[in-house]
Amino acid sequence: MFHFQLVSISGKKFDEDVYEVVLPTLDGQIGVLQDHMPLVSVATSGAIMVRRNPKDPDSAREFFATNGGAIEVSDNTLRVLVDEADRADEISEAEAQKALERAQKMKVEAKDAVSLEHAQQLIDRSEVRLHVAGLHRRHNRR
Numbered sequence: 001m002f003h004f005q006l007v008s009i010s011g012k013k014f015d016e017d018v019y020e021v022v023l024p025t026l027d028g029q030i031g032v033l034q035d036h037m038p039l040v041s042v043a044t045s046g047a048i049m050v051r052r053n054p055k056d057p058d059s060a061r062e063f064f065a066t067n068g069g070a071i072e073v074s075d076n077t078l079r080v081l082v083d084e085a086d087r088a089d090e091i092s093e094a095e096a097q098k099a100l101e102r103a104q105k106m107k108v109e110a111k112d113a114v115s116l117e118h119a120q121q122l123i124d125r126s127e128v129r130l131h132v133a134g135l136h137r138r139h140n141r142r
Helices: 093-109 113-141
Strands: 002-008 011-018 020-025 028-032 039-051 062-074 077-082 085-087
Touching (some): 011 039, 020 062, 039 077, 039 113, 062 113, 093 113
Parallel strands (some): 002 077
Antiparallel strands (some): 002 011, 020 039, 062 077
16 A cells, blocks of 8 residues: 545645556556655646555546646655546536537637637546546446
């Protein structure tokens, strides 16, 4: 077991001992377990998956949607600092789908590079939230 802290601008989203955390990075997904080597990296947009205990099935994992941040592993502590992180069970798929559609419309109607980039960021955020909500739904059906 090691300690995992997920901290967003709005405060701590997770702060407990866990068995495994899988994170999205620039080089792909990485898994962190007890006694992981020291690491500083960039978290990218995607799903953070948390397994609390070694014998927990995949269906017991907790999921968070994040749009990137910083990762630090040292002394059996994993800290992930992000602008925002949404727990899967707090995400409404219907609302995320509507937000994606609005963002796609904004992108089509963008008149400059700044508007285009902002719309793309909203699209990316909505797609991650939809993906994480879908993972949560599929795993909770079992």
